[in-house]
Amino acid sequence: MTVGIVGTGLIGGSFALAVKELGYTVVGYDASASHLKRAVELNIVESAASLSKLAKECELIAVCVPVDVVANVCEQLLTMQTSATIMELSSTKGVLAKALRNHPKRDQLVLTHPMAGTEFSGPDAAVHGLFKDKTTVLCDLEYSAPERSQQVRKIYEDIGMRCVEQSSEPHDLHVAYVSHISHISSFALSLTVLEKEKDEAQIFNLASGGFASTARLAKSNPDTWSPIFAQNRDHVLDVLDEYINVLASFRTALIKNNFDEVHALMSRANAIGPLLP
């Protein structure tokens, strides 16, 4: 089988590496000529091709592009009269799902979200094993042909992922809670420290593992994350309001010197422990 990768960055590149390990031929396309060249140099994809060549030659095409262009790229591919299964791997689903719901070839498309990533981006960020033992969400499967869904599910299972099914609406709410708010929390932590702690040497000297792990996501690419927040704005705002409210509870308890309440808040927060991977 020949697999096409559209978008050879962190996700597309890592997916290409995983699929190559299964023995498939992997051909890549990227709107950025320099990214595509780099993906070939790094041997992430075996060769570069145009979008129309991918549509003609591949049995499966994985669309791994930013959320603000994914609907357009999927539509272009479907319009090319390809017989390939199109799977897309972007981080939000609501806008995309609505945009393509009534497309005459919608059943050729499978919406997926592999819950894996790092704070890095581009072909150089692609890593072996990124998806292993993680979960992929398959969204709105009632709109995809069963044999297409089955093909996509199989390739995810073959690269070591668990598959769960979910509609696009609850998916977008869940990811606001378990991914998007973590990024805002981390970006804000970085800005707080950078704005107040003018002595950069102090950050470097004193930042221990705790600060590094909570601020790590602040290295993430704004070009990736700005469209994600735009597409999932309403859910992200709900979660952000709740997060600010919880922080305000800590603040009130501190102001009142109510350390029983501070203790109680932390004890309740401890319940997350067994749920973390």
Place this chain on the structure above:
Amino acid sequence: MTVGIVGTGLIGGSFALAVKELGYTVVGYDASASHLKRAVELNIVESAASLSKLAKECELIAVCVPVDVVANVCEQLLTMQTSATIMELSSTKGVLAKALRNHPKRDQLVLTHPMAGTEFSGPDAAVHGLFKDKTTVLCDLEYSAPERSQQVRKIYEDIGMRCVEQSSEPHDLHVAYVSHISHISSFALSLTVLEKEKDEAQIFNLASGGFASTARLAKSNPDTWSPIFAQNRDHVLDVLDEYINVLASFRTALIKNNFDEVHALMSRANAIGPLLP
């Protein structure tokens, strides 16, 4: 040299393990009889002793107890007419420094804060190599006898740490920025998700590395952290207010659909990258 460890939890236990590797004899005391028994069982300390026995037999005593009792323990030890150097390793310094500033034997005491830790606590949390390649802050050295400071600096360097000097006031402000706010951010993230995401299976399924790393500190022990926040309340409140303000900037930009501003905030936050360990 015989080194005494008062408090055989995460920090005391890990310090004991590091010092044992230097070939010193390590004797332990803990106010919790079960912790002390466990520390001996785990071979973290070679034997258990009373506080007064430690004071009599050790050349160096490391006080590794919660911040709300550290001043009292240091005072007890100094009162015991020991010739030992007393070093303490707690997380905040202002209250302690003031409490003991005029003690007649203050020059026997060295205030330190090794910037290392994990989200776990107790003797079972003690780990080899916790301090290696990390930074220790030596505080208010003008109040310690030079030979005592030198002895403490040497043992930190011998276990692989960098030493920096700082007064207790700026120390407490810096740690509010590079440690305490990270913990509140993480506790609050956990509570936000737990309160809204009632379906625990979703958390477990979907929580990827990003969420896990930002929420990891929410496993931390409230018994350790409540007194830290109490002792450093004013600095923590300043930083928490700033953090909430930054989050409010994200919120305002999202509400106004101003994604150029969202992008700009994230781009500025990216500057933390090269400063992280």
